[in-house]
Amino acid sequence: MKAQRVLLAIVVAAATLTACGPLQVGAAATVGDQRITSEQLDNGVRDFEAAMSAAKIPADQVQLPGTVPQAVLLQLANINQFTQVGLANGVVISEGEIDAFISQQGGKASVEQALLGRGVPPSSVRDWLRASISAQKMITELGGGTDEAATTAGQQKLGLEAEKIPVKFNPRYGNFDPAQGWVPSNRFGSITPAAPQGEAPPAQGEAPPAQGEAPPAG
Incomplete structure (x- = not known):
């Protein structure tokens, strides 16, 4: 059987996000009743930057959804949110x-x-894949199939499930808009907005990005 040649995308579908608001001390973000600490984010950023350096990938060759801390924080939040959604729906990977x-x-x-x-970051790859595979399974189950109409329906229903586990970012890391991603901020310099939320995962059979080439954001 031909190997699957696509990296699944976590579907950031209509998540309830708040750019600012009261957070627990030391929290970079809260996901439902769980939190991502500033220490966890700092460790993720160091891991990411070390991996980029080891792979000799210049920062200007990738189009991250924001600055490095913003991109890593968004992925940590995605992982946490969709892991919780999967467990709440009985999906175990x-x-x-x-x-x-x-x-x-x-x-x-x-x-x-x-x-x-x-x-x-490399240290989060297995957790990212677990959340992504879980999201893909839920899209298929909630949509009732794998055709385009079923996939769209599944994504919409998954978005409703994600709304039950709201994400709130600490404003010190920037402003996040659910429709645009991280929005430009003078404090963080010029950034590339993330892809709109609710974007469909890559089609099955699509080739993965070449080394050094930026995959789709999100």
């Missing part, structure tokens, strides 16, 4: 499923390098 997907994509190094273009 085994380590074997993740291993099989990595093998189909050419191995750990290939997957890690491709996901760097999305702002995913």
Whole structure:
């Protein structure tokens, strides 16, 4: 069987996001009743930057959805939110499923390098894949099929499930708009807005990005 040649995208579908508001001390973001600490974000940023340096990928060769801290924070929030959505809907992804997907994509190094273009630190790759595979399964189950109409319906229903687990970012990291992603801020310099939320995952069978090429944002 021909290996699946696509990296699944976490669908950031109509999540309830608030750019500012009271957060627990030391929190970079809250996801439902869980929090992403500033220390977790700092560790993720260091891991990401070290991986970029080791891979000799210049920062200007990737189009991250924001600055490095913003891109990493967005991915950590996506992972947390869609992991919670999956568990709430009884979707459990085994380590074997993740291993099989990595093998189909050419191995750990290939997957890690491709996901760097999305702002995913190597230490978070398995969690990202777990959340992404879970989201893809829910889209199929909620939509009742894999054709275009079913996929669209599944994404919409998944968005409603995601709304039950709102995400709130600490304003010190910038302003996030649900429709545009991170919006320009003088404090953080010029940034590239993230792809609009609710965007469909890449079609099955689509080739993964070449090394050093930025995958679709989000």
